[in-house]
Amino acid sequence: MKExxxxxxxxxxxxxxxxxxxxxxxxSFREDLWNRTEGGGGQSRIIxxxxxxxxxxxxxxxxxxxxxxxxxxxxKVGNVDFFxxxxxxxxxxxxxxxxxxxxxxxxxxxxxxxxECIDQWFGGGLDLTPYxxxxxxxxxxxxxxxxxxxxxxxxxxxxxxxxxxGYFHNSxxxxxxxxxxxxxxxxxxxxxxxxxxxxxxTTEVGNxxxxxxxxxLEKRKSMSYTPAQRTWQEIRRGRYVEFNLVHDxxxxxGLKTNGRIESILMSLPPTVQWSYDHQPDSDSDESKLLExxxxxxxxx
Amino acid sequence: MKExxxxxxxxxxxxxxxxxxxxxxxxSFREDLWNRTEGGGGQSRIIxxxxxxxxxxxxxxxxxxxxxxxxxxxxKVGNVDFFxxxxxxxxxxxxxxxxxxxxxxxxxxxxxxxxECIDQWFGGGLDLTPYxxxxxxxxxxxxxxxxxxxxxxxxxxxxxxxxxxGYFHNSxxxxxxxxxxxxxxxxxxxxxxxxxxxxxxTTEVGNxxxxxxxxxLEKRKSMSYTPAQRTWQEIRRGRYVEFNLVHDxxxxxGLKTNGRIESILMSLPPTVQWSYDHQPDSDSDESKLLExxxxxxxxx
Numbered sequence: 365m366k367e368x369x370x371x372x373x374x375x376x377x378x379x380x381x382x383x384x385x386x387x388x389x390x391x392s393f394r395e396d397l398w399n400r401t402e403g404g405g406g407q408s409r410i411i412x413x414x415x416x417x418x419x420x421x422x423x424x425x426x427x428x429x430x431x432x433x434x435x436x437x438x439x440k441v442g443n444v445d446f447f448x449x450x451x452x453x454x455x456x457x458x459x460x461x462x463x464x465x466x467x468x469x470x471x472x473x474x475x476x477x478x479x480e481c482i483d484q485w486f487g488g489g490l491d492l493t494p495y496x497x498x499x500x501x502x503x504x505x506x507x508x509x510x511x512x513x514x515x516x517x518x519x520x521x522x523x524x525x526x527x528x529x530g531y532f533h534n535s536x537x538x539x540x541x542x543x544x545x546x547x548x549x550x551x552x553x554x555x556x557x558x559x560x561x562x563x564x565x566t567t568e569v570g571n572x573x574x575x576x577x578x579x580x581l582e583k584r585k586s587m588s589y590t591p592a593q594r595t596w597q598e599i600r601r602g603r604y605v606e607f608n609l610v611h612d613x614x615x616x617x618g619l620k621t622n623g624r625i626e627s628i629l630m631s632l633p634p635t636v637q638w639s640y641d642h643q644p645d646s647d648s649d650e651s652k653l654l655e656x657x658x659x660x661x662x663x664x
Numbered sequence: 665m666k667e668x669x670x671x672x673x674x675x676x677x678x679x680x681x682x683x684x685x686x687x688x689x690x691x692s693f694r695e696d697l698w699n700r701t702e703g704g705g706g707q708s709r710i711i712x713x714x715x716x717x718x719x720x721x722x723x724x725x726x727x728x729x730x731x732x733x734x735x736x737x738x739x740k741v742g743n744v745d746f747f748x749x750x751x752x753x754x755x756x757x758x759x760x761x762x763x764x765x766x767x768x769x770x771x772x773x774x775x776x777x778x779x780e781c782i783d784q785w786f787g788g789g790l791d792l793t794p795y796x797x798x799x800x801x802x803x804x805x806x807x808x809x810x811x812x813x814x815x816x817x818x819x820x821x822x823x824x825x826x827x828x829x830g831y832f833h834n835s836x837x838x839x840x841x842x843x844x845x846x847x848x849x850x851x852x853x854x855x856x857x858x859x860x861x862x863x864x865x866t867t868e869v870g871n872x873x874x875x876x877x878x879x880x881l882e883k884r885k886s887m888s889y890t891p892a893q894r895t896w897q898e899i900r901r902g903r904y905v906e907f908n909l910v911h912d913x914x915x916x917x918g919l920k921t922n923g924r925i926e927s928i929l930m931s932l933p934p935t936v937q938w939s940y941d942h943q944p945d946s947d948s949d950e951s952k953l954l955e956x957x958x959x960x961x962x963x964x
Contacts, residue, residue, distance in 0.1 A: 410940045410941075412939070419939075419940070437951075535923055536919040536920070591751070601933070602936075604935075605905060606909060609905070609910050610919060617912070619836040619910060625836055626941040629938065632902070632938035633938065634937070634939065635898075636902075636935070637936070638929065638932035638933065638934060638936070639712070639719075640712060640719070640930055641696070641926040
């Protein structure tokens with residue numbers, strides 16, 4: 365299974381970077397290879413200062429070795445070995461009318477002292493963070509998420525949509541990071557689903573990414589905008605930073621366990637502003653976004 | 665003691681905001697008053713888009729009531745009442761040659777069920793975060809810190825300078841936030857010092873702030889700089905954000921206990937950049953700063 369999923373994310377990385385380069389038309393991804401001292405490594409692909417994409421990363425990694433102590437405590441296991449691989453992406457478009465997107469699909473295994481696999485699961489999801497709300501974009505994105513879910517279980521979409529709203533939440537601001545999408549974790553083999561079923565579902569969601577995001581990016585990438593709208597985008601990007609550095613478990617875990625800093629922090633936006641107590645005018649486009657972030661809604 | 669210290673920080677807030685407005689010459693502080701539902705409140709004073717200061721806050725607060733649960737666990741006490749007051753300031757100058765400065769002086773009391781004070785202490789400090797290293801500035805700042813310490817105990821400067829280096833450390837980057845200063849906490853009455861002695865020391869350090877920082881700001885505020893130097897300042901400001909959101913206990917504590925968000929996050933810089941794996945040229949002014957941040961040194 366680990367070879368199968370790793371081969372899948374390698375292929376997906378190629379597909380996604382190719383499609384994004386095509387939309388951008390100017391910049392291309394550069395690749396950074398890195399090794400992890402304790403075992404494994406990754407291939408980060410970064411794009412910066414494009415025509416459409418101001419900053420983005422589509423990274424894969426596969427790491428293994430003794431489970432770090434902090435993770436032993438987290439998973440409530442002893443001194444075991446592990447393997448983990450996944451693809452993580454964040455795309456920050458230049459145009460404030462185009463939303464930021466995040467996606468992640470990952471697989472985890474743990475072994476006993478005889479190197480037998482004692483646990484294995486999939487996790488992942490994708491979510492959208494607009495700066496200006498186009499309801500049709502949120503609907504399109506969620507519809508693609510729902511289609512991928514419905515092909516496997518009619519309960520998945522609602523369950524993982526709600527998990528996404530719950531997770532990507534800036535509790536200190538009382539607002540969502542964006543309009544959500546899907547978030548799932550610890551998808552293990554159970555009475556209903558084999559681990560192959562979990563693989564099929566996770567890769568179905570991974571495959572849905574391009575259809576979920578690219579049409580939105582194409583539609584918004586050349587819209588005109590004002591300097592004030594750009595400022596609003598940068599202020600909202602500040603909230604993205606706040607979520608990732610204060611609340612995101614993956615980021616904090618990476619920072620505190622000697623992960624590869626640059627690959628983890630590629631998620632942070634290129635230019636950001638913090639302005640004291642910024643409040644948009646009532647009834648403005650900006651306040652309409654906030655309204656939806658404060659009260660997550662059903663899109664499909 | 666609490667009235668005495670609160671009256672001191674009120675006066676210090678006036679002194680500091682007046683002196684900073686004089687250096688700026690254009691912008692003035694605006695005041696925001698806020699109340700805490702559970703008891704107390706604060707007066708935040710914010711300055712933005714000045715001639716010299718791009719963003720800054722000099723805030724005082726005095727809060728009281730039942731000790732929040734997370735603090736009960738932190739202080740290893742039961743359900744007691746508390747009082748806390750303090751002044752917090754962060755100044756982000758526009759000119760990349762001028763350093764950011766942070767200062768904080770605070771006093772804490774806890775009470776038993778008969779409203780008798782069962783514990784009391786002072787804490788605080790000040791520290792400097794340059795974007796370009798002028799050794800004479802770091803020396804001047806530390807000399808003022810040392811003078812304030814030496815008036816009370818010949819061991820204080822070394823002890824609190826080291827604490828500052830240890831605390832303001834971006835462990836995930838392996839570098840200090842800046843060139844340090846002083847950091848002290850839990851200064852209680854003991855065999856050697858009464859609580860009045862602790863008050864005298866804390867206020868001596870508070871009084872040293874203007875002499876430590878204003879001459880540096882005056883010297884650097886009108887220096888010429890290039891767009892590339894401004895970019896470097898914004899990238900380094902990103903490290904400031906990383907420290908405050910990932911490591912700073914006060915910030916995290918405030919965010920997770922329903923503190924006043926805008927007053928807490930006034931510390932975040934106005935404009936910030938994150939660039940993938942940014943590395944300054946070797947032997948450049950930028951790399952000289954990094955060298956000192958990676959290896960904190962003695963300045964006096």
